[in-house]
Amino acid sequence: MKYGIAMFPSKMLQDKVNSYRKRYDPHYALIAPHITLKDPFEADENEVKSIISYIERIAAETDPITIDITKVSSFYPVNNVIYLKVEENSNLSALHDQLYSGPLEHEQPYNFVPHLTLGQKLSDDEHSDVLERLKMLDIRHSETIDRFQLLYQLDNGSWTVYETFRLKGRSGR
């Protein structure tokens, strides 16, 4: 089965992001707005059991994470993805790194650039039009996230949550 690990921000931020995704993201209906912590990977039922124990240990030691959003950006020219940039954050990077270690050691297809996708698979023209427009918005926002989720993908491409992990480090208890 194909699994992934992601963090859902507050309802308010999800609603805001969805107002753009609705028009610009063909994956709008497949998963709620999220920060990907680990790209899709294959695992069988037994592997998942030990993966979950491993993640539980990480979550128990990790504090809730405050994210800061300051601007709209794009992965162009690598691909035409427009996103809300989550500012560099050593706590988030440390969590990401742990989710690529131990039983979760997998090759990383990209460097970790935490983000919330606003639009993707846009034509070059649409990409530059939309990016120019969205860059003018004031989207500064901060919030603290105290949980993340292990999900699996259905045959139609949508994602179902399998397990919730609470960040229980000192300040989350």
Next chain:
Amino acid sequence: MKYGIAMFPSKMLQDKVNSYRKRYDPHYALIAPHITLKDPFEADENEVKSIISYIERIAAETDPITIDITKVSSFYPVNNVIYLKVEENSNLSALHDQLYSGPLEHEQPYNFVPHLTLGQKLSDDEHSDVLERLKMLDIRHSETIDRFQLLYQLDNGSWTVYETFRLKGRSGR
């Protein structure tokens, strides 16, 4: 915020159900195939904290639940919903009843008829055509489910998982 409580069956069963929902269920993109354990209810952030503690205690005492599916049925004439009927099940009913007690005491809009929706909001003609066709399928299936989820609804009508509860009764440990 509007919350609901649901149980997602295995990927295999979700994929099967989605193959019908894709054509017949306008809520196809809003949530994965599920058994509703508690209909949508309003709660604020503080209420949710005590609700989660309450549900955790229930989940810790409840064994994983085996569901049996034997036929396709419909809520017609109440409404044109076609579903996989989950056979009467005292464990599932007990869990449902607990999710309508304590801090979760709410009026029940319907009797509890556990089911997985295949289609809804069909015209009368389409409803009777589709129901007749699906009733001929052999859809017998059993499986054991060891978790359920608390979800909240976004402004676009879709549902995001907030918390996962594992059924940890004796056999789930």
